[in-house]
Amino acid sequence: MADGIVGIDLGTTNSEIAVVEDGKPRVLDVDGDPILPSMVGLTEDGRLLVGKPARNQYVVAPERTVKSIKRMMGEDTTVTLGSQKYRPQEISAMILRKLKDAAEKELGRPVTKAVITVPAYFNDSQRQATREAGELAGLEVVRILNEPTAAALTYDPTPDKQERFLVYDLGGGTFDVSIVQAESGIFEVLSSHGDTKLGGDDFDELLLDHLADDFLETYGIDLRLDRTARARLLRAAENAKKALSDHAFAKVEEEFIAEKDGVPVHLSTEIDRKDFETLIAPLIDKTMDCVQKALNDARLTAAQIEKIVLVGGSTRTPMIGRLLEERLKQSPHREVHPDLCVALGAAVQGAIVAKQNVSAVLVDITPHSLGIKTLEYPDSYLTPFNEYRFAPIVRRNTPLPASRSEAFCTVSDNQDKVDIEIFQGESEDVRRNHRVGTFQIDGLSRVPAGNQLVVQLDMTLDGTLKVSAREKTTGLVKQITIDNAIARFALEERDAARERLDRLWQDPFLGDAADPSDDEDEGHDEDDEPSAEAPLETPRFRAAAAGEARSEPGQARAALEKAERLRPKATAEDQAELDRLTEVIRSAMAALDWAGVGKATTELTDVMFYLEDA
Numbered sequence: 001m002a003d004g005i006v007g008i009d010l011g012t013t014n015s016e017i018a019v020v021e022d023g024k025p026r027v028l029d030v031d032g033d034p035i036l037p038s039m040v041g042l043t044e045d046g047r048l049l050v051g052k053p054a055r056n057q058y059v060v061a062p063e064r065t066v067k068s069i070k071r072m073m074g075e076d077t078t079v080t081l082g083s084q085k086y087r088p089q090e091i092s093a094m095i096l097r098k099l100k101d102a103a104e105k106e107l108g109r110p111v112t113k114a115v116i117t118v119p120a121y122f123n124d125s126q127r128q129a130t131r132e133a134g135e136l137a138g139l140e141v142v143r144i145l146n147e148p149t150a151a152a153l154t155y156d157p158t159p160d161k162q163e164r165f166l167v168y169d170l171g172g173g174t175f176d177v178s179i180v181q182a183e184s185g186i187f188e189v190l191s192s193h194g195d196t197k198l199g200g201d202d203f204d205e206l207l208l209d210h211l212a213d214d215f216l217e218t219y220g221i222d223l224r225l226d227r228t229a230r231a232r233l234l235r236a237a238e239n240a241k242k243a244l245s246d247h248a249f250a251k252v253e254e255e256f257i258a259e260k261d262g263v264p265v266h267l268s269t270e271i272d273r274k275d276f277e278t279l280i281a282p283l284i285d286k287t288m289d290c291v292q293k294a295l296n297d298a299r300l301t302a303a304q305i306e307k308i309v310l311v312g313g314s315t316r317t318p319m320i321g322r323l324l325e326e327r328l329k330q331s332p333h334r335e336v337h338p339d340l341c342v343a344l345g346a347a348v349q350g351a352i353v354a355k356q357n358v359s360a361v362l363v364d365i366t367p368h369s370l371g372i373k374t375l376e377y378p379d380s381y382l383t384p385f386n387e388y389r390f391a392p393i394v395r396r397n398t399p400l401p402a403s404r405s406e407a408f409c410t411v412s413d414n415q416d417k418v419d420i421e422i423f424q425g426e427s428e429d430v431r432r433n434h435r436v437g438t439f440q441i442d443g444l445s446r447v448p449a450g451n452q453l454v455v456q457l458d459m460t461l462d463g464t465l466k467v468s469a470r471e472k473t474t475g476l477v478k479q480i481t482i483d484n485a486i487a488r489f490a491l492e493e494r495d496a497a498r499e500r501l502d503r504l505w506q507d508p509f510l511g512d513a514a515d516p517s518d519d520e521d522e523g524h525d526e527d528d529e530p531s532a533e534a535p536l537e538t539p540r541f542r543a544a545a546a547g548e549a550r551s552e553p554g555q556a557r558a559a560l561e562k563a564e565r566l567r568p569k570a571t572a573e574d575q576a577e578l579d580r581l582t583e584v585i586r587s588a589m590a591a592l593d594w595a596g597v598g599k600a601t602t603e604l605t606d607v608m609f610y611l612e613d614a
């Protein structure tokens, strides 16, 4: 590769640079880290600092440090650094120059061309300023690419069919959601909404207030009034927030954070994820309103979105994935590292411009949700207790290795043992999922119902699953290890798929399109195999299964759906033709006449080709 085009995510808080090598995109390290803080500073003796050293200096010398310059791009303004004034593009150019130098060092060749990403809502002057920043840094900017499009590209660099993505991007200081449509390799942002003053930093501030209020009530000291104590509390709040993304509780310990009557006072407390979620709920609700607005503007319903993609560090907050899934009825994709996704997509675009081969970013994920048959959730009085309710702990599409925990409660008074049954699958009813293991924890304290147990699932890259249950008050713990949890399911999935194909052969309109609630599966007991409608999620297996199957039913169904969509726009004459061919296909399918199905589908496709063009 003589001069591959690099991809750069020039972010408000952080920036990254990536490149495609041997068809695979990868992020390059800058000073040993893939993430470069987007901060620039000058030392007392006039040396330039970019990245981490500038961030470290910010607390002690904010007057010699610049952060969040992206917010000023395109404005006719300057910032002062030492005795000199700089335009926003010049500061951005320093960040870009640092990325370029690091890439040249790692790749051992000059880097002269780049794709740089910008938010979809950036106007012309903001885009122009970004281009100028690139040129000042010695880069030819071959494309200014929208960030949501970059994210979509990492999942599907060469879409061959129409595909619509909802890209939900929540970083440290900004939020945006965009609908991106891909068709024949062309990506288009259909709509975009957001809030440039909403992000994970706000979550930290809310948690800080919560901790400080508690401390004030206990010790009569307001930690917010002391600059150092506040800074320590903010860092502790951010760490606790991150821990709560994986675990049901997080400890906050800060020794000697204050002094009372000459005696040091320590902060030692625990945050419950549920309390944290209550704090941030109004902000998350705001983002969900934006999601709805973006859908409305694009004139789409949730069902017309093929993929939800999560971007930005704050999307690791589980409440976000959960609410999106609840509202849009599909689980979001979070496989590609949410902090690196945009830079990787920019590199993919660079490779496409340079006519290099490139494949999607692939990572190991859990193809199915893993969880347990519910004990009671704490505070679950809102929903009636259902003994077959599935409580997912590691959600599907989570990158591996993964470690997650949830808190549950005992349901009876004096309950001294609990059966923990572990399931894989997506149904809310465990009887429709697949049981992968079970164990009992006994010797629990004899207390009233509501005794809290923390169940933790640890899944390794090779598919080994470790499950532990811990009594919160005593620390009593019991655990089991299940080998090949994923592999075993894949085999059983294959059997389920065979069964489904067999059914498809008997009745082309049943198969995977059938309504699961019509299935006689209702009321199966727990030892049943996974239900026949269990999704075929493992991509490798999906390809194999499709290879064995006939393609006519699938193609015909797709053509029939399309015909229905196009019908309202067609003339009366064309409508009659569409109806005739639809009828021919349906009859041929019912008669299992695959040659007839194929012929009529081709005819229908031809008619639709002209209709689409009209």
Ligand code: AMP
Residues within 6 Å of the ligand: 011, 013, 014, 170, 171, 172, 173, 199, 200, 201, 238, 241, 242, 243, 245, 311, 312, 313, 314, 315, 316, 317, 338, 339
């Ligand atoms: P970005 O601007 O995309 O780099 O995102 C940075 C934000 O992501 C900061 O507010 C971080 O605190 C937040 N963040 C990083 N990791 C996590 C995590 N595991 N859970 C929740 N927020 C996180």
